[in-house]
Amino acid sequence: MTSLLLAIVLGAAFGVALDRVGATNPGYIIRMLNLTDLHLMKTILLAIGFSSVLMFVGLLSGIIDAGHLSVKDSYIGVFVGGILLGAGFAISGFCPGTGLTAAATGRKDAVFFVLGGLIGAALYMGSYAWVHSTGLLDKIVGGKATLGVIAGTDYPALFASLPGENTGIVVGIIFIAIAAVLPKRLLGK
């Protein structure tokens, strides 16, 4: 029950945040990708950097349970899937989360995106056994790898000599710095 209450509060907060930063507007996403308005890019980089610094400081100080982390497997399909998602992201200006939330704000094109998404997910369910047989899902870099060693987890580290928490804080600061120095646009006027 507590978990459902948290789902409602955190989910609603995420939906509000996506809408308020402009991510439910496919125009901002398309213009981030055609480099004529980097507003959303700066926002996302700051969000990743800020949350990363907080999370790793939280791990070091013990306020975050390392068991809450959830690192996904690395495999070639991650890259191939990223390319497919990136292509559709560029064409439509939607990704799964922003498509659903854009539809909720009344955008009709987003409703078509979500319907297409349900078909795409069903096609993956249908072809999963075949995809699996191609080897695209075979783990690389040890599977659920992180950059450094994170205490309290058994995630393999890409660089075994790096302390994962400090690395995460440094990488987070780098993300924030990139967000700050990126210009408002690279192309257009």
Add this chain to the structure above:
Amino acid sequence: MVLSWKTGGILLGAVFFAAVLLVKPIGVSTQFVIFDGILWDAVSPDVVVTSETAKSGYASPNAYLNKSGGSYAKNVANPLNYSFVFVVAMIVGAGLSALLRGGVPAEERQMPAVWRENFGDAPWKRYLMSFFAGMIVLYGARLAGGCTSGHMMSGMMQTAVSGYIFAAGAFGAGIPIALLLFRKGNRS
């Protein structure tokens, strides 16, 4: 008005941090599969069955729903789980937020201005391409095992190597394709 990148980035980052502090990192695209599974199970009830040998207690003849000890099958059978409710609440939250800021203008609801400038204002063209894009986005997200939320934001937040691989693929394809398709347009 949208928030400045500073305020917006802090707000979005705070939500990602709160999620991992209280429960687990945010993810969205799996729930397209769960919703498909719920619909499929409603039409043919033997898609998800209880199983004493499966780790989750549920199994499916579909290899994807059945993977990882039937964890997806379990969520199809019990939609009132954290991840599914999270996404439903996200949809409601965005809808309320849009209402509070006065909603989206009628012509903007069909397509964004940058699309109109490049491809004209025929809605069917935009709807057809959005549908097609949705198909490849969700196929790609499931192949990758996550989307912009799960891989790019939650993943890179945790310094997950898979997050960087995903971002390289998504932006490596997304930027050149957007540059080719949307040559005109300075308006969002």
